[in-house]
Structures are given as C-alpha cells and as structure tokens.
Amino acid sequence: MRYRRIFLITTPFLVAALITGLVWSFGPNSDEGSSGADIVSAEGADGLSVVTLADHLVISEVQIGDAVSAKHDFVELYNPTDYPIDLSDYEDSYVKLVKRTKSGTSDTSIKSWKSKEEDNIVPAHGYYLWASNSADDGWELSIDANVFTSGTITDNNAVGLRVKESSNLIDSVGWGEAANSLVEKMPAPAPPENGSIERKSGDGIDHAYGNALDTDDNSWDFLGQYMPNPQNSESLPLAPVPELPTLALFAIGLCAIGIVYVYGRRRLTTVMSI
Numbered sequence: 338m339r340y341r342r343i344f345l346i347t348t349p350f351l352v353a354a355l356i357t358g359l360v361w362s363f364g365p366n367s368d369e370g371s372s373g374a375d376i377v378s379a380e381g382a383d384g385l386s387v388v389t390l391a392d393h394l395v396i397s398e399v400q401i402g403d404a405v406s407a408k409h410d411f412v413e414l415y416n417p418t419d420y421p422i423d424l425s426d427y428e429d430s431y432v433k434l435v436k437r438t439k440s441g442t443s444d445t446s447i448k449s450w451k452s453k454e455e456d457n458i459v460p461a462h463g464y465y466l467w468a469s470n471s472a473d474d475g476w477e478l479s480i481d482a483n484v485f486t487s488g489t490i491t492d493n494n495a496v497g498l499r500v501k502e503s504s505n506l507i508d509s510v511g512w513g514e515a516a517n518s519l520v521e522k523m524p525a526p527a528p529p530e531n532g533s534i535e536r537k538s539g540d541g542i543d544h545a546y547g548n549a550l551d552t553d554d555n556s557w558d559f560l561g562q563y564m565p566n567p568q569n570s571e572s573l574p575l576a577p578v579p580e581l582p583t584l585a586l587f588a589i590g591l592c593a594i595g596i597v598y599v600y601g602r603r604r605l606t607t608v609m610s611i
C-alpha cells in the first residue's frame with residue numbers, strides 16, 4: 338500500500354512538471370511585446386514555412402523618439418552567435434552604423450567603431466545599445482546605452498551595419514515608407530507613436546529567446562510594439578533557439594513519469610496479489 342500511495346502522490350507533480358516543460362519548450366510565441374505590451378502588427382509576408390535565424394550580428398530594435406523628445410532614438414544590436422563580437426575588430430575591419438533618409442542614395446554615419454574602445458563587445462547571445470544624445474538631457478544614460486553620438490533617426494529612415502573597409506552590409510532595416518537600398522525587400526511597419534520596431538525571435542516575439550529571425554524581408558522580420566525594450570551588453574543573454582537544458586529537462590521529466598508508472602504498477606500488482 339505504501340508504494341501505491343507514493344505512486345498516487347507523486348504522479349500529479351510529475352505530470353504538472355511535464356506539462357510545464359512542454360509549454361516552456363514548445364509553447365506558442367507570446368503575443369505580448371516587452372513589458373507585457375501588445376504587439377501592434379503581426380502581419381508580414383505570407384507563405385513562410387521555415388523560420389530563418391541569423392548567424393551574424395543583426396539590428397534587433399529601433400526607436401525614433403518617445404513622448405518626451407523626438408530625439409530619443411536608439412538602435413539595439415543582437416548577437417545570435419555563440420561567441421562575442423568585437424565591433425572594432427570585425428572581418429579584419431570594423432563595424433559602422435549608418436542611416437539613409439527615405440529615398441536617400443548615400444549613407445550618413447551614426448557611429449563608427451573604428452577606434453578600439455573598451456565597450457565595443459557584443460556578448461554571445463547578447464545585446465548592444467546605441468542611443469542619440471542630441472536631446473542633451475541625459476536620456477541616453479538613463480537607458481544605459483553602451484555608446485552614444487549626436488546622430489538622429491526619424492520617420493521613414495533606414496539604418497544599416499556595414500563592414501567599413503568593404504562597405505558590405507551585415508544587416509539593415511528600413512521602416513514606414515523608406516525606399517532606399519538599406520531596406521531589405523519591403524520596409525518594416527512604422528514604429529507606433531512612442532513605440533519601437535523589434536525583430537522577431539521566431540514567427541513572433543517570444544522574450545525567452547533572442548531576436549534572431551532574419552529572412553531579409555524587413556516587413557516580415559519586424560513588428561511594431563507599444564513598449565520599447567532597449568537592451569545593452571549587460572542585459573540577460575538570450576539564445577536564439579531553445580537550449581539543450583530545456584529539452585533535457587523535458588526528457589528527464591518524461592523518463593521519470595515512465596519509471597514511476599512502471600515501478601508503481603508493478604508494486605501495485607504485487608501488493609494486490611498478496
């Protein structure tokens with residue numbers, strides 16, 4: 338009887354653990370933006386059946402002003418790779434953040450990482466934050482930007498990351514009605530008022546994983562969100578896909594239920610046959 342009681346008591350807990358593991362590992366992507374804000378737009382290119390995750394540095398979120406100042410701009414970068422990326426030592430060159438106006442045909446530099454600075458590392462699975470200090474009110478410090486310059490971005494612009502010496506594009510995004518060569522296929526939606534645009538982590542925004550979706554179609558890869566979520570190199574690193582421990586926990590939970598079931602059933606049969 339003792340084993341039957343143990344079996345009956347432990348099974349619900351194990352089942353609950355299994356369900357939790359299932360939801361954690363394979364649950365649908367959240368429809369909420371950062372800080373619980375609702376996603377503004379979830380529509381993009383259709384017919385996409387394979388999720389394409391970047392294996393290189395990407396632009397993960399853009400804000401063009403907030404309720405206080407139109408100059409409160411930031412560009413957040415995400416590193417989906419397993420190794421840190423040094424922005425001032427990239428493919429034998431360095432990285433440069435540039436912008437283009439709506440129909441602009443040339444780049445305007447926002448930030449160059451040519452000089453070796455201390456804070457130029459994007460951690461593995463981590464973030465990095467540029468912000469504008471042109472409002473001259475210390476806002477860039479309040480959001481803990483890794484680096485700031487006086488550059489600004491606004492409606493219908495596009496921004497890109499270039500390898501300076503080759504000028505090759507690493508990644509770029511244009512929004513609203515941007516129609517220049519930095520736009521990847523179609524522009525992302527315009528950021529909602531006082532909101533931002535954020536790169537998806539898969540087919541949507543799931544803040545358990547990094548913002549790594551990159552089909553090279555800005556209209557599909559980005560969503561508008563009401564509550565911006567600027568992340569810097571000190572922010573919690575997020576893997577682009579579920580990591581092994583989550584799947585391992587799920588497998589262990591499954592095995593544990595199997596063992597308890599088989600063992601409990603055998604003991605129950607033994608007790609009942611006595």
Ligand SMILES: [Ca+2]
Pocket residue numbers: 507508509521551552553554
């Ligand atoms: Ca891209």
Ligand SMILES: [Ca+2]
Pocket residue numbers: 397398413535566567568
């Ligand atoms: Ca973010």
